[in-house]
Amino acid sequence: MDVSPVSHVAAKGAASAGQSAPTAGSGMVGFTRVLSGFLGAASKQQLHSEQAIANLAAGRADNLHNVMLSMAKADLSFHLVLELRNRLTDAYREVMSMQI
Numbered sequence: 001m002d003v004s005p006v007s008h009v010a011a012k013g014a015a016s017a018g019q020s021a022p023t024a025g026s027g028m029v030g031f032t033r034v035l036s037g038f039l040g041a042a043s044k045q046q047l048h049s050e051q052a053i054a055n056l057a058a059g060r061a062d063n064l065h066n067v068m069l070s071m072a073k074a075d076l077s078f079h080l081v082l083e084l085r086n087r088l089t090d091a092y093r094e095v096m097s098m099q100i
Helices: 005-017 026-058 064-096
Strands: none
């Protein structure tokens, strides 16, 4: 069974939470790790979907339902990454428009 990007990153973060005390730059490292996790999971879903489509087209798979589910998962992962990008862009613009 595939693990969703959110639960994968949450599990990864929970495993590393008790390792050491936070340092000054650890927030950026954690943020980078979370974003990398989302991007990696979306990329993995996309590759899995493409492989399922290729297998169906070549006759190596006959279960259209699983192929459609794989495509839907890849689409959902893509939309999650797209929404993250949009929200990060909005946050960046808001911070840049703040007066000091």
